[in-house]
Structure formats: C-alpha cells, structure tokens
Amino acid sequence: MLLTVATGLSHVQLISRAHDVITTTQMMTLDALVTRRLSGEPMAYILGSREFFGRDFLVSPAVLIPRPDTELLVEVVLNLPSRTQNIRALDLGTGSGAIAITLACERPDWRVCAVDVSGAALMVARENATRLDAHVSFFESDWFSVFQGSNAQFDIIVSNPPYIEPADEHLSQGDVRFEPITALTDGIDGLSCYRTLLLEVATHLAVGGHFVVEHGFTQGEAVRDLFAQAGFSSIQTHRDLAGHERVTLGILQGL
CATH class of the missing domain: 3.40.50.150 (Vaccinia Virus protein VP39)
Structure with missing residues (x-):
C-alpha cells in the first residue's frame, strides 16, 4: 500500500510494471512513509483515507x-x-x-x-x-x-x-x-x-x-x-x- 502512495500507481499498475526501477524521488518518499509507519502512525493517516460503509473517507490527524x-x-x-x-x-x-x-x-x-x-x-x-x-x-x-x-x-x-x-x-x-x-x-x-x-x-x-x-x-x-x-x-x-x-x-x- 505504501508503494502505491510513493509511486502514484495502482496495485494493478505496479504488478504490470513489476520490472520497472523506482526513481530516487520515489524511493525517498517510500523511506519517509515507512519511517512514519514504524513510528506507529496509523496507516489511515499515512494513506490519507479510510473506508467506512463501503466509501473512502479522507482523514487527517x-x-x-x-x-x-x-x-x-x-x-x-x-x-x-x-x-x-x-x-x-x-x-x-x-x-x-x-x-x-x-x-x-x-x-x-x-x-x-x-x-x-x-x-x-x-x-x-x-x-x-x-x-x-x-x-x-x-x-x-x-x-x-x-x-x-x-x-x-x-x-x-x-x-x-x-x-x-x-x-x-x-x-x-x-x-x-x-x-x-x-x-x-x-x-x-x-x-x-x-x-x-x-x-x-x-x-x-x-x-x-x-x-x-x-x-x-x-x-x-x-x-x-x-x-x-x-x-x-x-x-x-x-x-x-x-x-x-x-x-x-x-x-x-x-x-
């Protein structure tokens, strides 16, 4: 999930482009996201949304x-x-x-x-x-x-x-x-x-x-x-x- 945020690609796109090399900027973004998650920050805040009753809702701190x-x-x-x-x-x-x-x-x-x-x-x-x-x-x-x-x-x-x-x-x-x-x-x-x-x-x-x-x-x-x-x-x-x-x-x- 964090990789989709870092690259801006969907899960399907990531699978179809599995052999692509991510850019330096994307790697830095991914590292920052992983650091946030390792600190315990909720995935919902990192991703910026959470599903509720079948709909995606934006969330923030x-x-x-x-x-x-x-x-x-x-x-x-x-x-x-x-x-x-x-x-x-x-x-x-x-x-x-x-x-x-x-x-x-x-x-x-x-x-x-x-x-x-x-x-x-x-x-x-x-x-x-x-x-x-x-x-x-x-x-x-x-x-x-x-x-x-x-x-x-x-x-x-x-x-x-x-x-x-x-x-x-x-x-x-x-x-x-x-x-x-x-x-x-x-x-x-x-x-x-x-x-x-x-x-x-x-x-x-x-x-x-x-x-x-x-x-x-x-x-x-x-x-x-x-x-x-x-x-x-x-x-x-x-x-x-x-x-x-x-x-x-x-x-x-x-x-």
Missing part, C-alpha cells in the same frame, strides 16, 4: 479515524421505522463526517445536518461531502449551541462522542496515540458528554424522535440509566460483531 464499530450505529439508524417522509437528522461531533455523509448517501431524501466544535475537522468533513456528492449542512458548534434560540428540531439525533475514560491505558497504545485526544476522551469519566447532550437533546428532538449514541463496551448500563433519567422510553442497546454493547437508542416521549 484533525479527525478520529472511522471505525467498523461505528458502522453499527449507522445500520441502527437506517433501520429505524420512519414516522415521516421528510426525515431531519443531526450528527453531533461529526469529525470526518463519516456518519452524517453515509446517512445522506444512503437516504438522499433525508435532510442531514452535522456539527463539530473543530473547524479543522469540519474542513475534512466538507471535503468528504463534496467528493461523495453528499448533501449535508455543516456547522461549527459546541454540541447544540448553534441552534440555541431557534426552533430547529430533528427526527433523529446521533452522536459518537468522546467516551474513553482518561485513565484508560489504551489511550497510550497503538493508533489512538496519534488521534485527537479531545475526540477520544472527555477528560472526566467517559460519560460526561452523554450527560451534557441529554440535558439539551429534548429541546431539539421531535416528540417520538430517536436519540442514538455509540459508547464503550462497558458503558451500556450507565448510558441506559442516563437515557431513562432523561425521560426516554423504548431504550435499546445493540451489540457489535464482537458481542459487546456498543450502540444505545431511545425514543423521546411527549408530556
């Missing part, structure tokens, strides 16, 4: 690398029963835009919005939306702040917030060492973002609407309790391919 676990969240949302023909969906903390853009591509009749507090992340998300011809409205915002004072409401609100506990040893291991720390951990207990979101979500979620979140595999019970305390009903948790509790959703009930 400004965004979390899309993960297969998050595809479960998308699948859950796509399988929700439709109460209306004009679904309005909001992705909170969009990062690379993988969730919002996938929803927009899979459901082109939906009106999809996405927010992120990071302007650098939104640059990546907007570029992905352009490349994939996805119609998503992006806003730079700390969660719901951009909608304060408005009557903006959504039928589906989703989020994959920072949920790793700050003392988790995995933060100092593997690929996550290179990812934006604020996209990984809340710096408190791994649950503070859910508490914050659940304080405001009812203001912007239509009655009967769904709130869907990804969480850590040990956090299912705690997240369900937070949903219940916030007045949600029909609370369900879905397990990932490894059998771990990964995605929880609930329905907002009227008064």
Whole structure:
C-alpha cells in the first residue's frame, strides 16, 4: 500500500510494471512513509483515507479515524421505522463526517445536518461531502449551541462522542496515540458528554424522535440509566460483531 502512495500507481499498475526501477524521488518518499509507519502512525493517516460503509473517507490527524464499530450505529439508524417522509437528522461531533455523509448517501431524501466544535475537522468533513456528492449542512458548534434560540428540531439525533475514560491505558497504545485526544476522551469519566447532550437533546428532538449514541463496551448500563433519567422510553442497546454493547437508542416521549 505504501508503494502505491510513493509511486502514484495502482496495485494493478505496479504488478504490470513489476520490472520497472523506482526513481530516487520515489524511493525517498517510500523511506519517509515507512519511517512514519514504524513510528506507529496509523496507516489511515499515512494513506490519507479510510473506508467506512463501503466509501473512502479522507482523514487527517484533525479527525478520529472511522471505525467498523461505528458502522453499527449507522445500520441502527437506517433501520429505524420512519414516522415521516421528510426525515431531519443531526450528527453531533461529526469529525470526518463519516456518519452524517453515509446517512445522506444512503437516504438522499433525508435532510442531514452535522456539527463539530473543530473547524479543522469540519474542513475534512466538507471535503468528504463534496467528493461523495453528499448533501449535508455543516456547522461549527459546541454540541447544540448553534441552534440555541431557534426552533430547529430533528427526527433523529446521533452522536459518537468522546467516551474513553482518561485513565484508560489504551489511550497510550497503538493508533489512538496519534488521534485527537479531545475526540477520544472527555477528560472526566467517559460519560460526561452523554450527560451534557441529554440535558439539551429534548429541546431539539421531535416528540417520538430517536436519540442514538455509540459508547464503550462497558458503558451500556450507565448510558441506559442516563437515557431513562432523561425521560426516554423504548431504550435499546445493540451489540457489535464482537458481542459487546456498543450502540444505545431511545425514543423521546411527549408530556
């Protein structure tokens, strides 16, 4: 894979030109790429992209690398029963835009919005939306702040917030060492973002609407309790391919 980046040739082209000698410039580029990988830098950052739900998404150190676990969240949302023909969906903390853009591509009749507090992340998300011809409205915002004072409401609100506990040893291991720390951990207990979101979500979620979140595999019970305390009903948790509790959703009930 690194050789394709260094030479600018596809795998098929490399095979057909197997006897060609790479140039000095290409060798220097390859050496630099190998050095980056040996340092532990994720392949996604080196290659500049990662596949998610069958589509290639551009990534940079400004965004979390899309993960297969998050595809479960998308699948859950796509399988929700439709109460209306004009679904309005909001992705909170969009990062690379993988969730919002996938929803927009899979459901082109939906009106999809996405927010992120990071302007650098939104640059990546907007570029992905352009490349994939996805119609998503992006806003730079700390969660719901951009909608304060408005009557903006959504039928589906989703989020994959920072949920790793700050003392988790995995933060100092593997690929996550290179990812934006604020996209990984809340710096408190791994649950503070859910508490914050659940304080405001009812203001912007239509009655009967769904709130869907990804969480850590040990956090299912705690997240369900937070949903219940916030007045949600029909609370369900879905397990990932490894059998771990990964995605929880609930329905907002009227008064």
